[in-house]
Amino acid sequence: MHEIVTSGFLFPNDLHAHWSVMIVLYPYITGLVAGAFIVSSLYHVFGIKELKPVARFSLVAAFAFLLFACTPLLFHLGHPERALNIMLTPKFTSAMSGFGYIYSFYLVIVLLEIWFVYRPEIIRRARETQGPLKALYWCLALGSLNDTEAALALDHKIIKVLAAIGIPAACILHGYVGFLFGSLKSNPWWSSPLMPVIFLLSAIVSGISILIISYWLVCRFTSLKLDTACLTVMFKYLWAFFILDVALEGLELLTHIYESHEEWHIVSRMLSERLGFSFYILQLGICSVIPLIVLGFVVLKKMPDTIRIRLGLICSALILVQVLAMRWNVIVGGQLFSKSLRGLTSYTPGILGREGLLIALVLFVMPFVVMYVFNLILPLFNKETETQQQ
Amino acid sequence: MKHDRREFIRKAGWTFIGSGLYINLFSVGSTLAGPGSCAPQNLFAFIVDTETCIGCGKCVAACRTENSVPADNFRTWVERYTILNNGSVEVDSPHGGELGFAPVSFNKTDIQKSFFVPKLCNHCRKPNCVQVCPVGATYVSPEGFVLVDEKRCIGCSYCMQACPYSARFMNPVTHVADKCTWCYHRIRQGKTAACVQVCPVGARLLGRVDDENGPVARLLKARRLQVLKPETGNEPMVFYIGLAKEVH
Structure with a gap:
């Protein structure tokens, strides 16, 4: 201590x-989600073709960070076992009560988009693999191996719609996190209408930055x-x-x-x-x-x-x-x-303990572990951009 | 076969949406029906006389005993203000004033005035803490008391951030938000708050605002009273006699 x-x-x-380093980490991770998703949407919705190499990766990164966005809160709560009460018995006058809904909505959007983006890849693997792997990909394809041109065209349309919905959802998700602080009139350092906008913009830049660094690192250490x-x-x-x-x-x-x-x-x-x-x-x-x-x-x-x-x-x-x-x-x-x-x-945050720096570090690293495991099942990057190192 | 599957997905979808709506309506309904929705009538008010308080700290000690307040946490405390001739303001509250106050270290001739200000939850008419609690664990009782339901509180600390008076703390034993209840349990038994009862100079008063013959209602009518941080719009129900502008 x-x-x-x-x-x-x-x-x-x-x-x-009252709010420890965990509550610092919570908007930081949430921000990375929003930023990463915006990058993927720049490709899928706004047609910025140059971003194609990281389009899939950014989407999965958004998903991986999203999975851990709430975990710092669980480590912070006095009664984490009651956390779901925010969604089950919400009090809608509270800015905080909306988080569970916004978070869940966004998670569904991102999951759906990932599924549609990866559907051709999943189908291909379901056909090419054998044994348990085949079963895994068949399950991931939800039993539908329809990859006709018409089906893929429909997938593309759906992806575009989901990405389009995802942009305001990402903005709301992070603008909302800023609102949690900006709406507290009791604190002169927080209470500001600019807070949600600043949180949103900082989220976007942090998301783009982490993608840039991760992409470079992946290229540096793989083929x-x-x-x-x-x-x-x-x-x-x-x-x-x-x-x-x-x-x-x-x-x-x-x-x-x-x-x-x-x-x-x-x-x-x-x-x-x-x-x-x-x-x-x-x-x-x-x-x-x-x-x-x-x-x-x-x-x-x-x-x-x-x-x-x-x-x-x-x-x-x-x-x-x-x-x-x-x-x-x-x-x-x-x-x-x-x-x-x-x-x-x-x-001064402690090193060990439930709200210590070690747990914070582990929580920050976990999304990268998720991305690594994801990559074992489905590739984060497009095959055509890969070359064998000499 | 294809048709069957489509039909199944369609039905599953509707079931999902339906059950979601049901849960949602149920939860919204239960929240609205919960104690948080009771219209605050504010039948009670608390009056603190800063001109009478002698800073003995008995109120703080009585509160700790009555409500099992953990060490280093305070449901009520007493602040001492010392305003010097040069205009500077010195404030202290060692151990929340629980053990009383040592004499001030300034020259008597340098002191313009010195006084004590007891603090406690203001049981506001428009409480921030009730507004921000995400699960309705902080609620308003039918009599207008702002209370915390220990069994519902998730321990997020949002209410502590929202309270402009820092009247709340995280209870290290129960891990939920804790604060002064104006001894609601005693009021329900027809008694008064522990701090009011032990105050040797009658600097604290708690009573009904609609009892015209009661001391609180009479003071509310007869005296010009101030509240803390009126600019927050919370409409506190703790009223102060002789509150100096230096007090936040």
Whole structure:
């Protein structure tokens, strides 16, 4: 247990942060879902052909992250065994009560889309394999091995519709997560109509970034050939969304400073005394300024592909850190000052324990394990883009 | 054969949608019928006299004993405000004021005024905590008391974030949200709250607002009273006599 460092007067019940690193991880993972899905939809709905190499992968990534989006909450709840009550006996005046429904709806959309996208592959494998594998693929095909042109054309139509529904669903899912915080009028650091939009944009950039890095890593360590055009397009979208994201984050801060409400003195003290590094240096400084400028060069300037990719990768990694820092600064930051508006507390996550960093790390890694297992059954990447390494 | 399967899927689909709707309507119905839906009548109000409180902390100790409040958590506490001549405000509440207060360390000549402010759940007319509870575990009793159903609370802490007064805490024993109930169990027995009963100077009063001869109703009529953080729009039902502007 880390010692809590306080200064000034805190209400006695404000000594501990109620929401731990698990609640930081929850919007972070949910954000990756939204971002990854947007990438897959850019291909399926908006016809950005360059994204074809990662179209399937992004969809499965969204699914894998989605599977673990709720797990941090379960580790946080005082009574996880009652978690389903949110859906069984919801109180609709609560912003939180809608999460189960929105989450489930989105999960169904993503699952259906994955099934339709992979149907030809499943059918092919159901025909080509033997024994238990054949049975597995036959089950995955739900017993329907109809891959006539008409059936596949219908599949394509359905995929487009699902992806089209999925875009607003993804936006709602993550905008809603921002709303959970933004709608709390009791907390001056959270209460802002901009919060859902900022959460959404940061979700998109983090999702694109994790796809870029994962795609590069897969290509680096397997026989898959890296598609430079695909990466370049992802850099473009990443830059565009990141400009909006940083602009809104900056505007929100500016509004706080300019308005200087009664609460601002304690919030600004909290930012400088408790979050100096993670807010000013990481979120606003290094991890915002460098990607903004460098991605601009990556997108606009002519340069050798290897340099473009390296710079883009560094920016993607920085953006992942920026978004994580943003989640930390919002969620933890909002609990570091007392509602007495006179004192600050501190929060340091433990390593072990139910809400410790180790569990957080495991939860973050689990989606990648799911993707790995998925790849054993069905390929994450298109066969035609693979080449044998010499 | 193909037709049979299609028919089966169609029927299965309708069954799924139907059962989903049934569960949904059932759950919505049960929520609406639950205690959270009772129209708050706010039959009771709490009055705190900051001009009388001597900061002895007996109220905090009595609350802890009466309600088995775990150590380091507080259903009620007492704050001491010391306003100095230079305008600076010093606030403290060691152990929630439970053990009383040591003399202030400032020169007497530097002190403009000093006073005690007891705090507790405000049992608001428009409580944020009730609004944000995702399962209706925090609800309003027919008399207007804001209560927590221990058996329904999932321990998400959303209510703690939403309460502008930090009147709530996560009970380390039950792992659910906990807070002052204005001793609802005692009120139901015709008694008053433990903190009210032990206060040696009568700085705390709890009573019906519709009892015209009662002290609370009379004070509500006769005195100009303040509430904490009125800007939140929660309409608190704890009213303060002599509340200074420095108190949040």
